[in-house]
Amino acid sequence: MQNVALIGIDLGKHSFHIHCQDKQGNPLLRKKFSRTQLIHFLATCTPSTVAFESCAGAHFMARTIGKLGHQVKLISPQFVRPFVKSNKNDFIDAEAICEAASRPSMRFVTPRTEDQQAMAALHRVRDSLIRERVKTTNQIHAFLLEFGVSLPRGITVIRRLAAVLEENDFPAYLARLLNRLHSHYVYLSGEIGEVDKELKNHLAEDETAQRLLTIPGVGPVTASLLATRQGDGKNYASSRDFAASTVRVPRQYSTGGKTTLMGISKRGDKNLRRLLVQCARVFMQRLEHNPGRLAEWVKRQLASHHSNVVACALANKLARIVWAVTAHQAVFSK
Structure with missing residues (x-):
C-alpha cells in the first residue's frame, strides 16, 4: 500500500x-x-x-x-x-x-491529551453527582409536601428533616424512606467533596488554569473546564472564533447581500456556556469591588440595557479574554 x-x-x-x-x-x-x-x-x-x-x-x-x-x-x-x-x-x-x-476549507478537531480527557471525565462525574444531589432534595421536598409539610427551597429540608420527622406523625415506611434519602444526600455531598479535592490538586499543577483564575469572575471549576476544553487555544484563529463557538451568538441566515440575524444560537458546549454566563453574573454582582476598564464597560452597558443582555455580552467578552490569556500565555490585566 x-x-x-x-x-x-x-x-x-x-x-x-x-x-x-x-x-x-x-x-x-x-x-x-x-x-x-x-x-x-x-x-x-x-x-x-x-x-x-x-x-x-x-x-x-x-x-x-x-x-x-x-x-x-x-x-x-x-x-x-x-x-x-x-x-x-x-x-x-x-x-x-x-x-x-480532503476539503481545503474543512475544520478539524484538535485531539485531546490523556490529561485533558481525564479532567473532562472528572467534570462529567461532578456534574452528574450534583444533578443527583439536587434530585434527592427535590424528592424529599415533594414527599413532605404530599403530607402537608412545606419547607423553604434548597437544603433547608436536609437541616430540618430530623425535626420534621419528630413533629409529624408520618407512616413508618415513609420516615425510613426519608432517612434513606437523607443518607444518600450525605453520601453524594461527600463524593462531590472528594471530586473537588481532585480538582483543586489538578489546578495547582496546571499553569493554564492558574492564568485563567486571574480573570475576574472565573472560579476553579470554570478555569479547569476551560483549560480542558480549549487546550492551548491554537485550534481557534482568533478570540472571536472561540467566543462564537462557546457563548450565545445570533444565528445567521443571510442571502442576496442582506444580513439576517435570527434568534440566539445554542450550539457548542452548553455546560461551558452556562458557566461563563454565571461568571458574568458574579462579576456584575460584585461590580463595585471590581475596578478597571472591564467594570467601567459593564456599568455603561447596564445604563442602557437589561441585566440579562449585559450578562450574555459580558460572557462573550470573558470568552475572548480567556482565549487571549491562553493563546498568549499571559495573565489578565485590569
Whole structure:
C-alpha cells in the first residue's frame, strides 16, 4: 500500500471500516478490521493522512495512530453527514470521511491529551453527582409536601428533616424512606467533596488554569473546564472564533447581500456556556469591588440595557479574554 495518501476510518466499538484513497482521490482499498488488526495495518502503511469522526474513543485512537507516524485529522460528525451518498453503511461512512477530510476549507478537531480527557471525565462525574444531589432534595421536598409539610427551597429540608420527622406523625415506611434519602444526600455531598479535592490538586499543577483564575469572575471549576476544553487555544484563529463557538451568538441566515440575524444560537458546549454566563453574573454582582476598564464597560452597558443582555455580552467578552490569556500565555490585566 505505497500509494495510499488518505485513509478514512469509520470507528466502532469492536470493528473498524476503512476506505483508502490515493492523491487523486481514487479508491484503493475497502476493508473491515478489528482493533488489533487496524493498528497492525496502519503500522505497515507508509505515513499518510488518517481521518475519522470525533466521537467516543476517537482521541485515544488519534494519539495511538499519531505515534505510528501518520497525520491524524478529527472531524465533527455534523460536517461528515453531507458527504454521505444516498444509502448509508459503514464503508460509505468511511468514504464520506475521506471526502470531508480532503476539503481545503474543512475544520478539524484538535485531539485531546490523556490529561485533558481525564479532567473532562472528572467534570462529567461532578456534574452528574450534583444533578443527583439536587434530585434527592427535590424528592424529599415533594414527599413532605404530599403530607402537608412545606419547607423553604434548597437544603433547608436536609437541616430540618430530623425535626420534621419528630413533629409529624408520618407512616413508618415513609420516615425510613426519608432517612434513606437523607443518607444518600450525605453520601453524594461527600463524593462531590472528594471530586473537588481532585480538582483543586489538578489546578495547582496546571499553569493554564492558574492564568485563567486571574480573570475576574472565573472560579476553579470554570478555569479547569476551560483549560480542558480549549487546550492551548491554537485550534481557534482568533478570540472571536472561540467566543462564537462557546457563548450565545445570533444565528445567521443571510442571502442576496442582506444580513439576517435570527434568534440566539445554542450550539457548542452548553455546560461551558452556562458557566461563563454565571461568571458574568458574579462579576456584575460584585461590580463595585471590581475596578478597571472591564467594570467601567459593564456599568455603561447596564445604563442602557437589561441585566440579562449585559450578562450574555459580558460572557462573550470573558470568552475572548480567556482565549487571549491562553493563546498568549499571559495573565489578565485590569
